[in-house]
Amino acid sequence: DAGVTQSPTHLIKTRGQQVTLRCSPISGHKSVSWYQQVLGQGPQFIFQYYEKEERGRGNFPDRFSARQFPNYSSELNVNALLLGDSALYLCASSPVAGVTGELFFGEGSRLTVL
């Protein structure tokens, strides 16, 4: 069975640009969450979506936005990139939000902002 898939795996952007990251959850999973992991730190929560609705938002500026599609895939958008946005962006899926706590992560999209 395919796990959580993310694209692109690596990308390089310059300050001020915009980036879109994509995620496909495990088949049957309806909840998708996004996390940012800066080198040497643990993942930090950005968003959770369930059934196309935002269920939670972390302490990130409005430059960060996301959405979930009818097929439960998701996109994370970051506008006006800053150097500090350089990180590994992780997508995680879970079967049903608010029922079980297991998060299954993808391999991440590594963003470098120059």
Added chain:
Amino acid sequence: QKEVEQDPGPLSVPEGAIVSLNCTYSNSAFQYFMWYRQYSRKGPELLMYTYSSGNKEDGRFTAQVDKSSKYISLFIRDSQPSDSATYLCAMSAYNFNKFYFGSGTKLNVKP
């Protein structure tokens, strides 16, 4: 104060040793606790998932939760070089909307 505190290590042990990894937390609402293993430049892999206080065993891994002390542990028996990775603890309150992660402990198991 961070929600979750985790000793960053690195922790270096010989092959076959018992490894103890720990996290402390401040939010008494946390009820769901997970341990992840993360290899370099990879996504975290779920190892253990426990609810509330108590112990849970899975093969060489044992997770313990002491909610009264706000302290969780992961024990690895008969550690192997392939266990060398960063171990992350994570926890959530009842609604699962948001998980809080520790900063990770880097483990090196020497052959």
